[in-house]
Amino acid sequence: MNIEPWLKSNTFHHSMFWNNLALLEQKEKKDQTVSLCIPTLNEEKTIGKEIVIFKSELMDRYPLIDEIAVIDSGSTDNTLEVAESFGADVYLSSDILPEEGEKKGKGENLWKAIYQLKGDIICYVDADIKNVHPRFAYGLIAPLLYHDQIKYVKAFYDRPLVVSGNIRVSGGGRVTEILMRPLFSLFFPELTAIVQPLSGEYAVRRNVLDKLPFPIGYGVETSHILDVYHRWGLEAFGQTDLDQRVHRNQTTAALGKMSFGILQSFLNRVERNGMLEKLPDLSHIHRQFQFRNNQYEQTTSKIIEEERPPMITIPAYREKFGLEKN
Amino acid sequence: MPNTKSVKSLLEKIPGYQKKLLSLREIILANAVMIGEHQAETFNESDRIDFLSDRFTECGLLNISIDEVGNAIAILPGKNKDKNILVAAHADTVFKKTVDHTVMVEPNFIIGPGIADNSLGLSILGVLPVILEKLDIQFTSNIIFLGTVQSLGRGELKGIRFFLDNFNKPIDSAICVEGVHLGRLSYKSLGMLRGEITCHATRESEWDDFDSKGIIPDLIKIISEISRIPIPEKPKTSIILGSVEAGTSYNTAPLSSNLRFEIRSEKDKMVREIQKRIEEIVDDAAIATGSKIVFDIIARISPGGLNDNHPLVINTKHLMRSLGIDSKITPSVGLLSALINKGIPGITLGLTKGSNLHELNESIKIDPIFKGLAQLIGIMQLADLEN
Structure with missing residues (x-):
């Protein structure tokens, strides 16, 4: 199990990369180009601020990003007009690779971005971040510039659920805690090291992205993690703490739909990897996170779901109630 | 030049x-x-x-x-x-x-x-x-x-x-x-004076006086008197009533109330005259109501x-x-x-x-x-x- 050393070497905090000038020098040294992709569908309320902040801080002041592109699923509001007015390149997903047809879903935009954008690194950032800050991009791009072995960097956020002294339980979203972490704990224990596998912000090398299949709906993040893990192992991942992220809250019903999509992608991977016919020994260890003394660490709980047989098979029961043998 | x-x-x-x-x-x-x-x-x-x-x-x-x-x-x-x-x-x-x-x-x-x-x-x-x-x-x-x-x-x-x-x-x-x-x-x-008037009830609680209307009416009387102060056109002068605070609910008579205001005038003399008039209003209100009424000067500019x-x-x-x-x-x-x-x-x-x-x-x-x-x-x- 590589979890603890991986947490130490591949988990970052955005403040480690605050020096944008140094980051820019590293980018030039590594001769990399970077594209920022924002997938959208009716995001006119938040997209303007995102473009203004990223363009000002990471293109005009420190040209860490070479292009900012909005790839839209067919917004009916002014998302594209607003984004374009502040200097983003805007594309309708349906206009990219038209010969491949058109599918509706965030994953479709992310997939077509690989074709449309030029960067060696593509950083995906959702459009609904209320407290957007340059760290949401540079915090993810930086580990790829400083660590050649890292191919895929996920964001995670400070969502303190319980605080007691200097120990804090660090939780993911509801779907992560209820669905993803138990699934990973059972089938892929190493992947539980990724604090928030479903976060919508991540930066990836092109030469990884162009080898991945893309579910177009809710399962895209899950499938990426499983596919990258299957091919390159845990060491290909990095993750960065971006502190707080404020965004709109989803209803339980919406999270139910999301879970259904994720489960499809998950089971597809399990089947494709031949695990359905030959299930591995299922783990009894459930893995969560806590933050102690400025370090992330896993907490484990042994959960063994023992079973009792039907009462009717118990001799004492049969005798007491005068049931015939067999 | x-x-x-x-x-x-x-x-x-x-x-x-x-x-x-x-x-x-x-x-x-x-x-x-x-x-x-x-x-x-x-x-x-x-x-x-x-x-x-x-x-x-x-x-x-x-x-x-x-x-x-x-x-x-x-x-x-x-x-x-x-x-x-x-x-x-x-x-x-x-x-x-x-x-x-x-x-x-x-x-x-x-x-x-x-x-x-x-x-x-x-x-x-x-x-x-x-x-x-x-x-x-x-x-x-x-x-x-x-x-x-x-x-x-x-x-x-x-x-x-x-x-x-x-x-x-x-x-x-x-x-x-x-x-x-x-x-x-x-x-x-401009000449400017920022002031606060705070009225404090002398009663301990609403039960001391079942019919109590609390301290808000006292402040209203003061506001009403301040509004009657004559304001000249020259020098340009104004009294801005900026904020009123009192009470927290529907059914509890508050024990204190507060008014924040600003006097502005092209002439310092006029600011001081209005200040004096407001001090008189506050003194009269304190005698008439029996409440403790405090006038604080927060800032003054010449x-x-x-x-x-x-x-x-x-x-x-x-x-x-x-x-x-x-x-x-x-x-x-x-x-x-x-x-x-x-x-x-x-x-x-x-x-x-x-x-x-x-x-x-x-x-x-x-x-x-x-x-x-x-x-x-x-x-x-x-x-x-x-x-």
């Missing part, structure tokens, strides 16, 4: 800045958004000041510091080290720490608490050095950038007063920057300022005309009054149009900002010529 040929040549050049400024639009707007999202209630401006100070560092300014009271200061050195122009903006806003300070950007508006007063004004200090470099503008004078704390309400202009008392270089002229309104020109300070024919005033008016800005002369009770008290020639300007001032949906228009900035830079250059 002003070098009129140089002034004329400058006035012709300044309107052309607007186009170049447009190419810096996202840098200008992003700074306003990021400053605006750092809450800065008076006495709690340190987050915002730290951000501004970091910006000064990124811009390569010199002598960057945060002083004892919390002001952020930086210097853009000029060719003549003996001359100094101060460009100042207040950092604090009227919004409490608990208010959601998220800022929204729409195609032609930025919306958020305090964005007009004074996040935009302050943010410009952090981006001006970048703009000046882009426009290839150098100054003979040193430019002193100052973000001040404790300017509003009970802050009593403590930040700028501290700076002026302790800064070790003479200030030759000063420009105070406010987010709104473009066209505002202040070069005189009137003064530049003459209409001061070169800074004349040049500013010329510049506004050449930019097509309709100037509106308004007296100030803000940072400018502290400068005036020290005998420093100064003006206050606004940068853009705005609305819903001091509401949660306070907003500024984006397009006029570029004209407002051209105006500010132009006035800095004109002041530099006068030095």
Whole structure:
């Protein structure tokens, strides 16, 4: 199990990369180009601020990003007009690779971005971040510039659920805690090291992205993690703490739909990897996170779901109630 | 004597800045958004000041510091080290720490608490050095950038007063920057008194007097009497009733109530006369009601300022005309009054149009900002010529 050393070497905090000038020098040294992709569908309320902040801080002041592109699923509001007015390149997903047809879903935009954008690194950032800050991009791009072995960097956020002294339980979203972490704990224990596998912000090398299949709906993040893990192992991942992220809250019903999509992608991977016919020994260890003394660490709980047989098979029961043998 | 040929040549050049400024639009707007999202209630401006100070560092300014009271200061050195122009903006806003300070950007508006007063004004200090470099503008004078704390309400202009008392270089002229309104020109300070009247019930609880109406009626009587004070047309005078607070529920008579107000007048004598009349009203009310009524003076400013024919005033008016800005002369009770008290020639300007001032949906228009900035830079250059 590589979890603890991986947490130490591949988990970052955005403040480690605050020096944008140094980051820019590293980018030039590594001769990399970077594209920022924002997938959208009716995001006119938040997209303007995102473009203004990223363009000002990471293109005009420190040209860490070479292009900012909005790839839209067919917004009916002014998302594209607003984004374009502040200097983003805007594309309708349906206009990219038209010969491949058109599918509706965030994953479709992310997939077509690989074709449309030029960067060696593509950083995906959702459009609904209320407290957007340059760290949401540079915090993810930086580990790829400083660590050649890292191919895929996920964001995670400070969502303190319980605080007691200097120990804090660090939780993911509801779907992560209820669905993803138990699934990973059972089938892929190493992947539980990724604090928030479903976060919508991540930066990836092109030469990884162009080898991945893309579910177009809710399962895209899950499938990426499983596919990258299957091919390159845990060491290909990095993750960065971006502190707080404020965004709109989803209803339980919406999270139910999301879970259904994720489960499809998950089971597809399990089947494709031949695990359905030959299930591995299922783990009894459930893995969560806590933050102690400025370090992330896993907490484990042994959960063994023992079973009792039907009462009717118990001799004492049969005798007491005068049931015939067999 | 002003070098009129140089002034004329400058006035012709300044309107052309607007186009170049447009190419810096996202840098200008992003700074306003990021400053605006750092809450800065008076006495709690340190987050915002730290951000501004970091910006000064990124811009390569010199002598960057945060002083004892919390002001952020930086210097853009000029060719003549003996001359100094101060460009100042207040950092604090009227919004409490608990208010959601998220800022929204729409195609032609930025919306958020305090964005007009004074996040935009302050943010410009952090981006001006970048703009000046882009426009290839150098100054003979040193430019002193100052973000001040404790300017509003009970802050009593403590930040700028501290700076002026302790800064070790003479200030030759000063420009105070406010987010709104473009066209505002202040070069005189009004006489001003900010006061609070607090009524305290002498009863312990509502059960002492079942029919008690609490302390609100006492304050209403005082407000009613203040409203009857005759206000002259000359000198221009006003009494602003700014805030009333009392009670927390429907069914509990409050034990205290509070009124905040401001007296403004072109003449100090008139401010003092009205103050005396309000003191009499408070004394009479205390006797009539049996309540404890306290009158506190929170801040006081003496009137003064530049003459209409001061070169800074004349040049500013010329510049506004050449930019097509309709100037509106308004007296100030803000940072400018502290400068005036020290005998420093100064003006206050606004940068853009705005609305819903001091509401949660306070907003500024984006397009006029570029004209407002051209105006500010132009006035800095004109002041530099006068030095």
